Amino acid sequence: MGTHERKEREKEQRREEIVNAATKVFFEKGLQNATMDEIAEAAELSKGTIYLYYKSKEDLYLAVMNVGSTILFDMFDNAVAKAPSTLERLLILADSYKEFFAQHRNYFRMFHFLQNQQLHKQVSPEMREISQLHQQRVWDLAVGILRRGVEEGLLRRDVDPAEMAVVLWSATNSLLMQIDYQYEHWKHSLGIDMERVLRHSTNLLLEAIMTEAGRAQYRRHVAVPVA
Amino acid sequence: MGTHERKEREKEQRREEIVNAATKVFFEKGLQNATMDEIAEAAELSKGTIYLYYKSKEDLYLAVMNVGSTILFDMFDNAVAKAPSTLERLLILADSYKEFFAQHRNYFRMFHFLQNQQLHKQVSPEMREISQLHQQRVWDLAVGILRRGVEEGLLRRDVDPAEMAVVLWSATNSLLMQIDYQYEHWKHSLGIDMERVLRHSTNLLLEAIMTEAGRAQYRRHVAVPVA
DNA sequence: CGTATTCACTGACTCGCAGTCATTTGAATA
DNA sequence: TATTCAAATGACTGCGAGTCAGTGAATACG
Numbered sequence: 040m041g042t043h044e045r046k047e048r049e050k051e052q053r054r055e056e057i058v059n060a061a062t063k064v065f066f067e068k069g070l071q072n073a074t075m076d077e078i079a080e081a082a083e084l085s086k087g088t089i090y091l092y093y094k095s096k097e098d099l100y101l102a103v104m105n106v107g108s109t110i111l112f113d114m115f116d117n118a119v120a121k122a123p124s125t126l127e128r129l130l131i132l133a134d135s136y137k138e139f140f141a142q143h144r145n146y147f148r149m150f151h152f153l154q155n156q157q158l159h160k161q162v163s164p165e166m167r168e169i170s171q172l173h174q175q176r177v178w179d180l181a182v183g184i185l186r187r188g189v190e191e192g193l194l195r196r197d198v199d200p201a202e203m204a205v206v207l208w209s210a211t212n213s214l215l216m217q218i219d220y221q222y223e224h225w226k227h228s229l230g231i232d233m234e235r236v237l238r239h240s241t242n243l244l245l246e247a248i249m250t251e252a253g254r255a256q257y258r259r260h261v262a263v264p265v266a
Numbered sequence: 267m268g269t270h271e272r273k274e275r276e277k278e279q280r281r282e283e284i285v286n287a288a289t290k291v292f293f294e295k296g297l298q299n300a301t302m303d304e305i306a307e308a309a310e311l312s313k314g315t316i317y318l319y320y321k322s323k324e325d326l327y328l329a330v331m332n333v334g335s336t337i338l339f340d341m342f343d344n345a346v347a348k349a350p351s352t353l354e355r356l357l358i359l360a361d362s363y364k365e366f367f368a369q370h371r372n373y374f375r376m377f378h379f380l381q382n383q384q385l386h387k388q389v390s391p392e393m394r395e396i397s398q399l400h401q402q403r404v405w406d407l408a409v410g411i412l413r414r415g416v417e418e419g420l421l422r423r424d425v426d427p428a429e430m431a432v433v434l435w436s437a438t439n440s441l442l443m444q445i446d447y448q449y450e451h452w453k454h455s456l457g458i459d460m461e462r463v464l465r466h467s468t469n470l471l472l473e474a475i476m477t478e479a480g481r482a483q484y485r486r487h488v489a490v491p492v493a
Numbered sequence: 494c495g496t497a498t499t500c501a502c503t504g505a506c507t508c509g510c511a512g513t514c515a516t517t518t519g520a521a522t523a
Numbered sequence: 524t525a526t527t528c529a530a531a532t533g534a535c536t537g538c539g540a541g542t543c544a545g546t547g548a549a550t551a552c553g
Contacts, residue, residue, distance in 0.1 A: 236429050240437075312502065
């Protein structure tokens with residue numbers, strides 16, 4: 040009699056339903072302005088029930104973020120699988136991230152809202168652990184490609200792949216955040232096209248970590264794009 | 267009878283006292299965990315009185331941030347005044363910001379906590395205006411130096427000074443945030459010395475926006491430091 | 494000098510929300 | 524049909540931001 044198994048499945052399903060409801064509410068209102076009562080109503084459950092499945096509002100927020108991390112990882116993974124060379128994998132990774140930013144803006148925002156120490160206080164250790172694993176997966180994928188690039192002589196041997204990753208990641212994210220949040224400000228009061236800035240700085244950073252051979256290959260590749 | 271003037275002075279003084287009390291509490295607890303009652307107690311006033319001087323907790327937070335902006339501007343201004351050449355002004359600006367980060371970590375954190383839309387909701391338009399003016403002042407100083415650099419042939423003519431500023435500012439800040447928040451993480455689990463990463467990436471970015479002549483001068487300067 | 498007026502200040506109050514827990518419900522089992 | 528037990532409920536608690544009617548001291552006025 041599979042009663043127990045069915046119960047487990049139903050529990051798991053309920054967890055998902057709650058995350059789906061929470062996703063809708065968090066996307067619309069953000070962490071601060073969303074209330075647990077709203078989420079409960081969206082999930083067609085009482086507030087108490089939500090707390091049977093998630094320890095706190097912040098835990099639930101992280102659960103939603105984890106879905107976003109998975110989407111990002113899958114996008115990266117798919118893109119990388121298609122690219123035949125390490126250089127192309129590197130370039131397609133950058134493109135994928137821009138696409139993630141364009142397609143899944145709400146998840147992007149969630150990622151960067153929780154950068155903060157102070158909000159982490161209410162997160163349970165278990166959920167933090169899970170969340171870190173999700174992020175680690177994405178990180179390892181990216182660093183793996185950079186490492187491969189170094190081995191192939193595409194990227195400079197004197198810079199650590201993980202260090203390259205930090206710089207690329209940080210710079211890209213902070214520019215994307217500026218684009219997301221202050222696009223109009225830059226455009227109108229300063230006449231700056233942030234998307235162009237992003238393209239330029241990506242180029243700049245990529246060339247900076249490449250060897251001479253890498254740059255040559257890169258320029259050849261840019262000169263003859265797939266389209 | 268200067269009664270009115272005296273009253274005004276006393277009011278201004280009270281505003282400052284409140285900001286000082288708030289600074290202490292916000293530094294210690296952050297925006298989220300600080301309570302207005304705590305701030306009131308630190309200021310030796312009642313909560314109601316605080317609200318006579320500042321419209322909301324977030325407004326008060328911005329008032330504290332503005333003090334930080336002024337400190338930063340003064341550091342920049344002093345440093346720049348000492349430097350004899352544009353190249354040196356540029357380098358000393360970067361150093362000053364690192365010093366600000368080291369000396370005034372709490373203000374640095376405050377700056378980056380309020381990057382977010384959602385928290386801006388409760389800020390009054392007036393305070394936002396004032397805060398933007400403070401930030402504008404720092405921005406103009408930096409962009410002015412870059413512009414001068416372009417005019418002098420130190421920096422590339424084909425990149426807009428404001429664009430350079432965005433990239434340098436974004437990249438530097440996000441690395442500093444990583445250093446502030448995850449220094450131990452990077453150090454221990456990945457063996458990365460983030461301070462070195464910061465130095466490297468600053469060099470890298472600076473060289474990337476320089477002309478050949480600028481780079482030559484830069485290297486000569488680095489080779490023969492003042493000390 | 495006594496009275497009226499102003500105004501900075503107070504703190505008890507409201508309101509909204511995260512999180513809790515005693516009670517209820519209903520499905521599985523005996 | 525009766526019993527058991529986990530899942531679900533929603534009224535309740537506690538806390539903190541923001542409010543406002545009331546207080547008293549300083550100032551202006553007669």
